Every structure is written in C-alpha cells, then in structure tokens.
Amino acid sequence: MNEFIQNLIPLVVAVVGSMAWLAVNALVLVYCERKFAGHIQRRPGPFEVGPHGVLQTLIDGLKLMGKQLLTPDNADRFLYWLAPILSMIPVLLLFMPIPYGPVLTGMEVDLGLLLILAFSSFNGLALILAGWGSNNKWGILGAARAVAQTVAYEIPLLLTVLAIAFMTGTLNLTEITAQQAGHIGNWFIWKQPLAFIIFIVAMFGETNRAPFDLAEAESELTAGFHTEYSSMGFGLFFMAEYGYMVVICSICSVLFLGGFHGPIPGIEGWWWMLIKTYALLFLMIWARWTFPRVRFDQLLNINWKWLLPLATFNLLATALIMKL
Amino acid sequence: MNALRKHVIQPILDCWSLLVGLKITGKYFCKPLITVHYPRQVIDSENLSTYGGHVELVGMPKDPAMPKCISCMMCVTNCPSNCLKVVKSKPPATTPEQEQAWKEAEERGEKVVRPKAPKQPTKFMYDYTLCSLCGTCIDNCPVNTLRFSSNIYWVATSRKEMHIDLLARLREQAAEVSASAPKPEARPAAAQKEA
Amino acid sequence: MSAYQNMDQMTGDFYTQKFEAAKQDGTLIINMGPQHPSTHGVLRIVIEVDGEYIVRAEPVLGYLHRMHEKMGEVQTWGGFIPNMGRVDYGHAMAWNWAYVGAVEKLMGIEVPERAQYLRVIMTELNRLTSHLLWWGAYILDLGAFTPIMYAFDDREMLLDILQRPSASRLTYSNFRVGGVQMDMDDKCIELIKAFIPHFRDRLPMYHDLVTENIILRRRIEDIGIIDQDMCRRYGCTGPVLRGAGVAYDVRRSEPYSVYDRFDFEIPTQDSACSAGRYHVRIAEMEQSLRIIEQALEQLPGAEGSHIVDKAPKPAMKPPVGEAYFAVEGARGKIGIYVASDGTKTPYRVKLRAPGFSNMNAFAEAATGTILADAVAILGSLDLIIPELDR
Numbered sequence A: 001m002n003e004f005i006q007n008l009i010p011l012v013v014a015v016v017g018s019m020a021w022l023a024v025n026a027l028v029l030v031y032c033e034r035k036f037a038g039h040i041q042r043r044p045g046p047f048e049v050g051p052h053g054v055l056q057t058l059i060d061g062l063k064l065m066g067k068q069l070l071t072p073d074n075a076d077r078f079l080y081w082l083a084p085i086l087s088m089i090p091v092l093l094l095f096m097p098i099p100y101g102p103v104l105t106g107m108e109v110d111l112g113l114l115l116i117l118a119f120s121s122f123n124g125l126a127l128i129l130a131g132w133g134s135n136n137k138w139g140i141l142g143a144a145r146a147v148a149q150t151v152a153y154e155i156p157l158l159l160t161v162l163a164i165a166f167m168t169g170t171l172n173l174t175e176i177t178a179q180q181a182g183h184i185g186n187w188f189i190w191k192q193p194l195a196f197i198i199f200i201v202a203m204f205g206e207t208n209r210a211p212f213d214l215a216e217a218e219s220e221l222t223a224g225f226h227t228e229y230s231s232m233g234f235g236l237f238f239m240a241e242y243g244y245m246v247v248i249c250s251i252c253s254v255l256f257l258g259g260f261h262g263p264i265p266g267i268e269g270w271w272w273m274l275i276k277t278y279a280l281l282f283l284m285i286w287a288r289w290t291f292p293r294v295r296f297d298q299l300l301n302i303n304w305k306w307l308l309p310l311a312t313f314n315l316l317a318t319a320l321i322m323k324l
Numbered sequence B: 001m002n003a004l005r006k007h008v009i010q011p012i013l014d015c016w017s018l019l020v021g022l023k024i025t026g027k028y029f030c031k032p033l034i035t036v037h038y039p040r041q042v043i044d045s046e047n048l049s050t051y052g053g054h055v056e057l058v059g060m061p062k063d064p065a066m067p068k069c070i071s072c073m074m075c076v077t078n079c080p081s082n083c084l085k086v087v088k089s090k091p092p093a094t095t096p097e098q099e100q101a102w103k104e105a106e107e108r109g110e111k112v113v114r115p116k117a118p119k120q121p122t123k124f125m126y127d128y129t130l131c132s133l134c135g136t137c138i139d140n141c142p143v144n145t146l147r148f149s150s151n152i153y154w155v156a157t158s159r160k161e162m163h164i165d166l167l168a169r170l171r172e173q174a175a176e177v178s179a180s181a182p183k184p185e186a187r188p189a190a191a192q193k194e195a
Numbered sequence C: 001m002s003a004y005q006n007m008d009q010m011t012g013d014f015y016t017q018k019f020e021a022a023k024q025d026g027t028l029i030i031n032m033g034p035q036h037p038s039t040h041g042v043l044r045i046v047i048e049v050d051g052e053y054i055v056r057a058e059p060v061l062g063y064l065h066r067m068h069e070k071m072g073e074v075q076t077w078g079g080f081i082p083n084m085g086r087v088d089y090g091h092a093m094a095w096n097w098a099y100v101g102a103v104e105k106l107m108g109i110e111v112p113e114r115a116q117y118l119r120v121i122m123t124e125l126n127r128l129t130s131h132l133l134w135w136g137a138y139i140l141d142l143g144a145f146t147p148i149m150y151a152f153d154d155r156e157m158l159l160d161i162l163q164r165p166s167a168s169r170l171t172y173s174n175f176r177v178g179g180v181q182m183d184m185d186d187k188c189i190e191l192i193k194a195f196i197p198h199f200r201d202r203l204p205m206y207h208d209l210v211t212e213n214i215i216l217r218r219r220i221e222d223i224g225i226i227d228q229d230m231c232r233r234y235g236c237t238g239p240v241l242r243g244a245g246v247a248y249d250v251r252r253s254e255p256y257s258v259y260d261r262f263d264f265e266i267p268t269q270d271s272a273c274s275a276g277r278y279h280v281r282i283a284e285m286e287q288s289l290r291i292i293e294q295a296l297e298q299l300p301g302a303e304g305s306h307i308v309d310k311a312p313k314p315a316m317k318p319p320v321g322e323a324y325f326a327v328e329g330a331r332g333k334i335g336i337y338v339a340s341d342g343t344k345t346p347y348r349v350k351l352r353a354p355g356f357s358n359m360n361a362f363a364e365a366a367t368g369t370i371l372a373d374a375v376a377i378l379g380s381l382d383l384i385i386p387e388l389d390r
C-alpha cells in the first residue's frame, strides 16, 4: 500500500506537470507561430493585446472558453463531444516517458517508445469520431482522410524508431538519451541520417501539419473534421494538435539529437531539450508558411512509395550492420 | 542512366526546390516589416493626398468658406447614383410696397432690376452610402467646385452619419485653415483631426 | 427536437433535388459553396463525389446577380460607366474600356492619342493587379499562405500608382466617352517607371518560391485539361484558351486603340492543364510590363489632352444604331454590345463576360478528378463571381 502511494504521488505530480506544460506550450507556440508567420509575410502579427501581443493567445483561449457549446442538428451528441476529449487526453500521457532533463522525467517506462506510439494512435480515432459524429459531409471526408493519413504515416515512423531501438537495444527513452551522452558526435543523427529525414517527413504527416494538413485542408474541405466544432471543442483539438507537435518534436530530439545532452561534454540540462524541441517546432512552422498543400493521393504515395521502402531499407541495413 | 535520372536525381532536385522555398521565406523573415501600423504610424501624406475619398466642395480663393457653386444642378442631374441634393437660394424677401413700386415702374415701361437670388446654394447634401465615386459630378461642374477629398480616416457608425452636409464641411475646413493660418497643408491636417 | 428533423425527404433546394435525380448509388452529393473558401465569393458548385472522386459537377449561379444589364437600360449613357467597375473588380479598367469603346464606336468619336496611351497604360497596370490577385489567391487555394502577402505587397504599389489618375483603388470608373477622366501627372509616370524594374526583380522570387516548387507543380501539372476542342465548345477565351495553345488575344487579333503599335508576345502553352494557364498568366505579366514601358516611351501629347474637346455629357444621345466592342481583359475577351434608340438611356447593353464561358468548362474538366484537383482547376480559371452573374 505504501509503495503504491509512493508511486502514485510522483505520477500525479507528473500528470499535473504535463498538463501545465502542455497548456504553456500551446500558448507559447501559438503565439510564436503567429508572430513567425507574420514576420515571414512581413507584417507584425498579433500586436495589440499586451506588449507585442504576447497575451493575444491567452485572450483567444478565454474567448473560445466563453463561447457557447453548439452541437449541430442530427449530430451524434456522445461521439461529437467524446472526440475532442479523446484527442486531448492521450497527449497528457505522452509526456510521461519523455526525459526532459536528467531528473525531469515524468515516469521512467521501460517501453516508453511503445507507449508513446500506442497512445498517439488515439488521435486518429478522435479525428474519425469528430468527422463522423458531426453529421457533416465535409467532416466525413476530412475524417476519412485523417484515418488513411495517420495510419499510413505511423508505419515509417515506427520503422525508423525501430532502427534506433535495434541500435540501442532498448525502448526506454531515458536509456536512449544516456547512450548519446558525451559530445555532439554521439548523437544518433549521424548514425541514422536517413532515419532522421524519414522521421521529419513522417512527423508532418503524423501531426496533420501543413503541407500535410489534409484532414482539415480549409481550402478544400472548409475545415475538414472540425468543420462543425466551435468554442472549446475546437479549442481542445487545437491544443491537442500543438500538444502532438511538441511531443513528436521532443521524441525526435531524444532519438536523434541527444535529448538533454549538450553538443560538448559537460553541459547538459533541460534547456538543451527545450532548444532542440523548439528548433524542430520552428522548422514545422516555417514549412507550414512556405509550402502549398500536397494532394491526398500524393501524400499516400510519398508514404508508401518512398518513406516505407526507405525506412525498411534503413531498418535492414541497421540490422545488418549491428549483426556484423 | 535515364532511370537513374528519373528515379534518383529528379527527386533530389525536387526536394531541393523545397529548400529554395524555405530559403526565400527565411530571407523575408529577416527583412523589416512593410505594413503600416495604423494607429501608431500613418501612410505618408504624399500617398494620402492622392487618395480619392468622398466628394467635397472647394472654397473660393478669397473666401474659403464659400463654394464657387452656382447651383446649376449639373452634378445633381448627372449623378448616376442620385446621391447629391442641392437646394437653391430663394430670392431675398420683398415687401409688398417694393413689389407695388416695381410693378408700377414696369407699367410705365421702365426697366426694373429685381433682386436676384444669390447663386450659392443653401444646402448641399451628399449621401456617401450611395456614391459610386465615379467623378461624373466633378467632371460636369462648370465652375470646378467639386473634388475628391483625401479624407481616408473617416468612419461612421450609422448610415445617417454618412449623409454629409458639404457646406458645413467646407466651413469647418475653412475655420481650421484660418486657425492654423500659416500652414499651407490644410487637408491632411483636417483629415488627421477627424481621425 | 428541431423543426428540421424530418426533412430527409426534402433536403436541398431546387438545384440539389434536380441534381440528385441522377445520383448513383454510394455517392455523396456535396455543395461546394456558396460559402466555400475556395470559390472566392458566392459561386456554388453541386458536386457528386464517389469517395474523393468527382463523378459530376454542376455550377449554380445567381447568388451575386446584380442586374447590371438591366441597370444599363435605366441609367444614362454616361451614368452606366461606374457599373463597369463593379462587374469585374479584378480588371475593372478593361470593362470600362469595352463600354466606352462601344459607345465611342456608336457615336463615331475619335479619342485623342494621349488618352489612348493613358488607357493602355492604366489597363495594363490593372491587368497586373488582376493577375497578382489571382496568383496570390490561387496559391492560397492550394494551401500556401505566404505568397499572397508578397503578391499584395506589389499589388499595393500598383494601387498607389493607379489611385493617382483614377482616384479609386479597386472599382475604377475613370474612363469617359472620349477619353479618360484625369491625366497622369509626372509623378505618376515616374512611379510607374520605378515600378517596372522593381517588379521585374520580384518575378524571379515568385518563380523560385512558387512556380518551381515541386508540391505546386505536382498539384497543377496535367490537372484539369481544357483543350482546344473544349475551349471552342464552351467559348473559353483569355489565358484558358492560350493555355490550350491558341494564340488568340484580342489585342493582337482585332487590335483596338493603339495596341498595334507595341511589340509584345502572346504567351501560349500547349499543355492545356492548370499549369499551362498558370504559366500563361505569369508570362503575361512580363508582357504587360513591356507594353507599359513602350507606351510610356511613346506617350504623346501635352498634359491635359486626355479627353476630346467637347466631350459628350453623361446624358448624351447617341444616334440610333448598335455597336459591339471587344477588349482583352485579364480573364479573356470582354465584349459589350450596345443598342441605342436615340434617347438618353441605352436601349440595350449586353455584356459578354469571359469568366462565364470559362467557368462552364469546369464541370467537364473536373469530372473524374479528385476534390483537391477541383480546387486547383477552379482556381486556374480565375473566376470573379460578380462577373459571372453580372
């Protein structure tokens, strides 16, 4: 009993911590994205609320919360409201096994990678429920796209992750980080460059971000699966999207960029993790504001015809080299 | 060789085009902003002065509060949107005695000069909600007393406010000019005040 | 329970019901528009999709019908000019020109040289703004948010230039029967001269950022084939026709005004796909710059001779008769037919809108493509909805 409580307390702290972390991240990221987009387009972005508009996202969040919860006619009420919650909850869990610092790990899980991959699949389910439940034709099209896309892009993601697992012999993220300690040369990006590239591409697909944001493609499907959502229903999807972005970028920096280890020996700490994660996030934002959207069949072609064979090849090559 | 070109080199070039795109947006990210941040900054007055806002009256050179308008109604009849309304002045009131005297004089065969109505209109109303800013009224005014204002900073919260009394506006402008007499830049100052 | 619960049997309006009559099994009928982000206004397209594949499509018009032609029958001859700026907000000057051209033809008015050149310069500048607007919006439809801002940066400069001789920024109505309303001052000409090299420098950036981008190329190449045969059947003109390889441009084939004095090319593409139309428009921007340059060089006459002496009043009475005048707009051939019965108002004004013919090719071009292609095709036609509905 005592042991149980001893285990429980850090878990609760970690869950609360990751909730806060998620909320803060979403606020900061949305603001950064809007500012970044503004400056790319040579306009200031949000500017009015707070100095340089720093409070803009907060106000927008409050506005979303203050709005009426609308359920469309003939919608499946239960599924309709389940979807955003289902999209949001797993994100909190996903932060648990990620080592943000030497001691800053929510919960060291032996199968951490597996846990993350398993729970992130919930998002696909949430999207299809959202599209289906809202009784909207655009929503259904968006949901269909979302499912095909997330399912497809999970496979190369898994294969690249597997290559790392082969190399390190573990699925424990803390362990993987530990193996990259030392200097920049120990980072897995040098040992697995192909896997890194595949991971980056699959990352866009997995998080539904432009140029792969087909599930919501507003110029084609008005807003895809969340066409009918307003107020906090939309807000939760929005938060979850940014949450998944943070998670996947964190994993990428753990797997390939040495996690919380600095590029030179001796300096390590959570700030390195933060810098790397945000660098990757900025790459995603940058790409979003530069590229047009790919077409749906092309999206799947990229996956099945390029990423999957390359990832398989990478995995086999890794296995071969490990064997030798 | 061709296969190599098609399946390996071409995709790499294709991916390169993506990097070029990133480079361009990255470059523009580092460049200064080009938008004008309205309440804190304003567009330069050169650009502003060529803006074609609503129609306004031009004052006489000697008396800027008085339009050159001769109430000829050319603008009113030619406006395709019917948004101008000009009311002519009435002749000054006469007493019955005067009328009597003139009548008698006429009967005697003398030439009588009755007081004419002043040419200036008593009312010059303009409905901005209807105006299509075509400039037909400006073209057709025989005395060139109409022009486009450069009044860009102008908002109204109701349709009523968009019905402008152009005579009153002219008087206000004239008063402002005389208040800041040495300043030749009359209109931008007026525009700013209204903002 | 709401009142709409049991409306299953009677969903949709007349058009949807009519469309539904030929519905196949297992397909979905969706309304694209009238409030859809990529129909640019209130065009409505009823689409039958099988999965994402379009089985049938049918445009439904009339959501922005403003009775311009009918208004022509009640306005005075001169009073109809402002309507022209509203028909096509993209390339308003060309519509202005088509109308005043028709009236001038009817009345036999000779327009001063300088006015002709001013019209050319302004119309070409306006064509640039129109193409820039299309370019930005098209790329926006295809999912890239930034290029439209860069396009608007340049467009803004053009608008600043154009507001000088026209006092408007979008719905120009500064052409008059017999000339133009205002002359261009030196400052304006200076600005245009400065703009041309600036814009020439920007075009490579557009090219690198968008035209060469592999995602965009894959999105528009070989999509939405509108070949010569289809163009003939539907009466497509402008970049749609030139994108199909026919070098038909009213400026060249029936030269009006002073267009025969300029040296410019008619860009064409043989691919007949969305990419073809895209490249034609991009190349047209360069040609417009060339025309403007030459027109500025040749600009004759003293300042002030921008309209004939004794220009007709708005309430003019053209002789009984009829006239047709066609110009090349940014979207194709704009033709205006006017008939006069000798009174102050036109007896009939018929507007031939290029967008209307171009749009009708959409249904056929989009059949069999997927939904995302429909957006790519629709955008490549460069539709301006008020022009379709008139």
Ligand code: SF4
Pocket (backbone or CB within 6 Å): B055, B078, B079, B080, B081, B082, B083, B084, B130, B131, B132, B133, B134, B135, B136, B137, B138
């Ligand atoms: S600009 Fe045109 S619409 Fe406006 S008042 Fe003058 S004539 Fe009438």
Ligand code: SF4
Pocket (backbone or CB within 6 Å): B068, B069, B070, B071, B072, B073, B074, B075, B076, B086, B140, B141, B142, B143, B144, B145, B146
């Ligand atoms: S046309 Fe000129 S002079 Fe005649 S009424 Fe109008 S403003 Fe006055």
